[in-house]
Amino acid sequence: MDEHRDGSKTALVIVNMQQGVMDYCVHPKKVVSRIQELLVRARDTGTPVYWVQDEREFERHSLAWKLTAGLEQQEDEHRIFKSYRDAFTGTGLHASLIAQDVGRLVICGAQSDYCLRTAAGRAAAMGYDVTVVRDAHTTGAETFEGQSLTGDQIIAHTNAYFAGLDYPNQDFLLMRAAEVTFAPVTVND
Template sequence: MDESLEGTKTALVIINMQNGVMEYCVHPKKVISRIQDLLARARDTGTPVYWVQDEREFERHSTPWRMVAALEPLDGEHRIHKSYRDAFTGTGLHASLIAGDVGRLVVCGAQSDYSLRTTAGRAAAMGYDVTVVRDAHTTGASTFEGQSLTGDQIIAHTNAYFASLDYPNQDFSLERSEEVGFRPVVLND
């Protein structure tokens, strides 16, 4: 692992949980509920939270652009506005994670096959340890070149991809939301 990525903290990364995205996703209530639980546990332990928001498709501050009502960022939590599937491209995400001593990302959210997979895969390639929350990401059905996949098939394929991800000297996991652990953050005096 690159020395600059040997951070000691974990961060929760919540991707694209926006009104305009969620209206096309499968199992929205279940996924929102699981992310609410992850968020509560992260906040209780002082784990940094990063909200990733897509600005390519929605006008800023419009109803579709806003996060779903059940998931609201608090003041002081990180807001990442992206224009590409990869939340690292053209944003300050990497610099913010490095400055915050973050070395492990717990990733959940929407657009399993696009933004979540691209961001988590990029994080792994950059040297971060990555946990994908297998039951806290969602997407909608998709058709490409005459082949149709349901949202559930895409979620299963995304989970299969991360179940076998491997880079030297890094930890990767695919965990159910109730299995994800956050250690309390200890502040140095």
């Protein structure tokens, strides 16, 4: 495990909110609405925003690859293209966060049990403080080895996992979208 990241800023990281993913997720309208609220607060305070998009499953610029309806990236926001569940592997995410002086990540998006959980867990192991937005992530039903889980069960399990996450000298929070605040970013002369 890396040591605690001392960056002074917070970043909003939005994972896999792509049309091809959201077609199979539960509560898509509620999750999109909550992410829209987070975006407004992040943008109003100058908080860096990172959009993570999967390019392993979806061809770039295809309908499935594009952000789901209701979400739009602004020109000054970061876009991270990934080929693995882990948003840090083979991407410039970590280097960009360091360059932006980020030490805390607020993470939301899809799929709770795969890409969101992997990104948040990896960020924690790399020393970032992590807030998972408990009501702004989603996934679909899954069956593995004859066991089936609903999307809601997977979301609840993901939240339970992050509610108990603990590393020395780091903060891990599980918050509702309405509870998340972003401090105004100041520019030092």
